[in-house]
Structure formats: structure tokens, C-alpha cells
Amino acid sequence: MRTLVIETATEACSIALFEDDALLGSDHRVFGRGHAEHLVPMISDLPGKGRAERICVSLGPGSFTGSRIGIAAARSLGIAWRSEVFGFPTLALVAANARTEGKRQAVAVAMNGGHGEWFVQSFDESGLPRAAHCSRTSDDAVAVMADELVAGTKASALIEARGYGTALEAHPDARLFDLLPPSLLTENLAPLYGRAPDAKVPA
Amino acid sequence: MGIVLGIESSCDETAAALVTTDRTILAQHIASQDEAHAPYGGVVPEIAARAHAERLAPMIEAVLADAGMSLDECDAIAATAGPGLIGGVMVGLVSAKALAMASGKPLMALNHLEGHALSPRLADASVEFPYLLLLVSGGHCQILSVEGVGKYRRLATTIDDALGEAFDKTAKILGLGFPGGPAVERLAREGDAAAVPLPRPLKGSAEPHFSFAGLKSAVLRAKESGEHRDADIAASFQQAAIDCILDRLAKAIGSAPPADTLVVAGGVASNAAIRGALETFATNRGMRFTAPPPALCTDNAAMIAWAGCERLALGHSDPLDIAARPRWPLDPDAESVRGAGVKA
């Protein structure tokens, strides 16, 4: 079965096309802004314009806008191609970095959040979350994340502040999708925003 | 005949519609977010974007189902690409890009204001270019000479508030809630339009621009004086607005290429008193007057699909990497007007 993977929840605009476990094509660019302009042309440059029976899209947490762009594109492709569409948590794809080349390691994920906070979550050797993701101040993240191995855009910062461990500086990468535990796929395509909108009800 | 799918998500209405090049609205859905924003007293961009993201895809499926069609039967996919709240615009535009790419159909990335500007031609096949357009909504207040698809000359704009905004602020002052336009109109029917002396800002000035900030302040003073009935304030406000519109239109007509039709569009165009006054104004000048039905005046996707139909007929399309534009004047050559800010 052919699967198109879309990951736009962070600065990375990352896509991959698989036939079962074999990678047919991919594109991975880190550029912060520009997902809304580049994502669809990148998909159309994949073999067969990226057409797949199954579309798997990153739900966040990450950038609010980025998560929405990926999900909107995935749902629309699903309508056009009559494909099944599934979502997966962004931090779990970052955690897949701990299981490349046959390795099986537990890992803490630390990613840039909003308002100076970090999105953090800890994963076991099989890539399953040990607790829900949360948004924490960097000090809190350093205090509670105890895994030796840390992956994500804040991995080096966390290791440096904590004084021990190994950092895997990484963005989520669609090419690592086959390392994601299938049980993490969900039919619920609601974005995982991780934070409430920044709006205050007037007093 | 062609069929265009239209998507609108630039403010607080999520909408999708299927419209044919021979002016049939095959299906349309619209979801307002009024309730989600009400506690904040105005539209919150992030809340709007979240609601669009949640609702749009099921809505696209719903219009296709209503029309008994598949996406393959559409000839183009059109979406608002600006101006508006960028988070929401991106949801609609990226959805349209993905639909267009996957189905191999052309993408139309449209100016929301062009949707309003061309909507009279969806409602009425006999409206021909050029026509004079009064575009009055919550965010815009302009007089345009519509010379063809993509050819818009701005003759006037507001230097402060848009007309819909003035209605909304008046409603707030009178404690009528949001959106205030329809409430002010209802109350005005019970009032005396001559009872409260209110200014007609910029009336008689050489340039045909609008200003409503001073009128709103005068409404506030009238309310605070405690000397007037609310209905009289509403009626007098509406009359002052009408007097301003007619004076500014008369001025603009002098500087426009001759047009035999006057059209009003945008949310405020659903106001019956304003429509009536415009009709008389046009008749007195030997012009024809037309206004789209109210449902086509406020934000909707049928007008976006229709603008897509107009562009389809001309063979236009846009590239898949086109960017959404938070600001996007219909007439790029229009000079900026002092104080006009985002409403220009």
C-alpha cells in the first residue's frame, strides 16, 4: 500500500512517499516560514504526484499555523483521491530518531514551543509515549526530563543545561515514518495545539 | 458550462460553494463563528483559524454530496487568498491548492473583494462592464469603477471607519449587540430620522472619500446626553450615513468613466433603507440600480466560486506556490489616502 506522509508542524516542511516500507520519494526542507507556499508543489514533485491510498499527517504540537497547513492539505488530498487520512503526534516522529539503524533507545523529546516554552515528552524503547506531551518552561523541562538521550530542536540546550546525556538535534522527518509505532495513528484529525489561543476574555 | 468550487475563510465565516458558469448555485454551506468570538467582543484570529481548520474539509465534502458530484467534475478550484486574517486564509488556500493539484484542475487564488465586486453579475446576468460599485462591508468602504474582470479603479475609500463598522459601533453604543447592522436597521424603522442632529463628515469635500469616525462620536454624545430615544438616534444615524453615501457617490461619478449601472455589494448592502436611497439616486440620474440578494452580500463562498467562473472564462489560473496576502488592494494603482490605514 502506498502512503504519503506530511510533516509541517515545525520549521521542517517534510514529506515522504512509501510503498509499504520502501521509500519511493521524499523532500525535507527546514525553512521556518513558507510551508503554505511550498508544501503542495513539493508533493506534486513526488512520483505520481504523491498519490497514495493512505495519507498520514503530523498533528502537532508545534506551530499552530504549520499544523493546520499540513492537516488542511492532507484532508483535501484525501477528498480528491478518496484516500484514508490518519494523524500522528509530531513528537513521536521526533522520537523515531532514537530507533534508526536498528537501535532501540528510550528518549526524551524537547522541541521549541511558544512563548519561550518547550514541548516535551518522554518515549520508551519501542517509541511509545510514557506520558502525555506538555508545554514547560526550559527550567522545568531541564528538571524533569531524565532520559540519557534527548532528541529535538531543544536537545542540545537541554543537555547543556542539565550537564549530562546525549543530544540528537533534530526536526521531525517524514522519512522516518516507518519507525513510528502504527498504534499511534489516529482517525481523529484535530490538531494537537498543546496550548490555548492567546486571547483573553475582556474583564 | 463549467463548474467551480469556491472556498471562503478570510474572516469569521467558513464557507464552500459550487457555482456554474451559467450562474446556478449548485450547493453552498456557510458556518458563522459568531458564538466563538462573542465573549471577546470581536473576531480573535487564532480562534477563527482553528474553527476554519476544523470545519472546512467536512464542508467541502458536504457541498459535493449536496450536488451529487465528485471533485473530478469541477473545472476549477477557487479560494480567497486575501485580504483577511492570514491564519484562516491559509487554511482555505492550502486546501484549494491540494484539491487543485490532486484533481489536476486549475487553482484560482482570489481577492476576497473581487468576489464582492463581481457578485452582482452572479445575481443578475444583465449587469455588464463597466459599472459603478459601492462596496460597503464591516472592513471596507469603497467606490469602485468595475471595468472588467481584474480591472478595478478605486475612486474613493474611507479615511477611518468602514460603514459596517460604523453600524456595529452605533449598535454597541445603543446596547444592541454584535453584528449590529441589522439591529440598527430594525430599530431605525421605529425612529424619526430628523430628530437627532448628527454631522455628515466630509460632505461637500472635493475628493469623494468617506469618513465615519466623527459620526460615531456624535452618536455617542447623543446617547450620553440622555435627551433622545434610541430609535431616533438609530434612524438619524442611518439617515446621516445615507446622506454621506449619496453625496460621495455623486462626487465619484464625476471622476469615473460613464457607467449606466450602479451596484451595491458587501454586508451593508443588505440594509433596505440604503438600498432604497441608492435606487432613487440612480433613477434620478438615469442609471440602473441593482444589488445582489442579502445572502450574496455578506461573506459567502458562492461569490468566490463565481469570481472563479469569471476567471475560468478568461483562461486564468494561479500557481500552486502563490502566497496568501493579509493586505491586498483591489486597485493596486490607487494612491494611499491619509489616515485610511488597512481599510484602503
Ligand SMILES: Nc1ncnc2c1ncn2[C@@H]1O[C@H](COP(=O)(O)OP(=O)(O)O)[C@@H](O)[C@H]1O
Ligand atoms: N442590514 C444592515 N444594515 C447595516 N449594516 C449591516 C446590515 N447587515 C449587515 N451589516 C453590516 O455588514 C458587515 C458585515 O458584512 P461582511 O460583508 O460580512 O463584512 P466583512 O467581511 O468586511 O466584515 C457588518 O459590519 C454588519 O454590521
